[in-house]
Amino acid sequence: MDVLLDNLDLFGPFFLTTIELFLIAGACSLVLGTILAMLRVSPVPVLRAIGTTYVTILRNTPLTLVFAFLVFAYPLLDIVKIDYFPTAAVALTIYTSAFICEVVRSGINTVPLGQAEAGRALGLSSGQILGGIVLPQALRSVVPPLVSMLIALLKNTTIASGFSVAEAGAIRQYVSERGDNQMIALLWVALGFIILVSVLSLVQRSLEKRWSVAR
DSSP, X not given: OHHHHHTHHHHHHHHHHHHHHHHHHHHHHHHHHHHHHHHHTOSSHHHHHHXXXXXXXXXXXXXXXXXXXXXXXXXXXXXXXXXXXXXXXXXXXXXXXXXXXXXXXXXXXXXXXXXXXXXXXXXXXXXXXXXXIIHHHHHHHTHHHHHHHHHHHHHHGGGGGGGTOOSGGGHHHHHHHTTOOHHHHHHHHHHHHHHHHHHHHHHHHHHHHHHHHHO
16 A cells, blocks of 8 residues: 555556546547448448558557557658657557457448348438448447457557556556565556456446447
């Protein structure tokens, strides 16, 4: 307990940074991942190819390499100067969105074809059918895997600590510099993540219960 109390100035701000990074990257990943899923089921071959290429590349690239490229290689292009926190958010977003895309696409494939045919019979466009009929049903059916992806994203935020972002994953290093017990600090960090993951699990169960009633 002494390690926690003596380092509250680290645990509070650093976990807050972790939460901010998770919320920003999570929201952006859900949006980008859904767009990519729409591209992958698009009737236009070029759009399908774009979505497939993106997902194939990012799913097979380690997240650490994505961070390394954006932190070290991208600035060499001298296009725009970016700070470490937004860079970490971008890295987490473009990586996680590839996995969310596949989750959403699997949900889209579970929607009966008759739903789309009924929409076409009513004169709806492909975009209206996908956005108004197919996607709402698809997202309801993939709540558990979506939350699992978000939990993975939350834990992946610790990689940002290796790229100069002062978040929860960096607490051990700072505690070590102060001469406190690193193992105890790591246990408190683990407990913090357990609490955050538990909150996400509660949100998942709440959504499942609400949407199961709606169905």
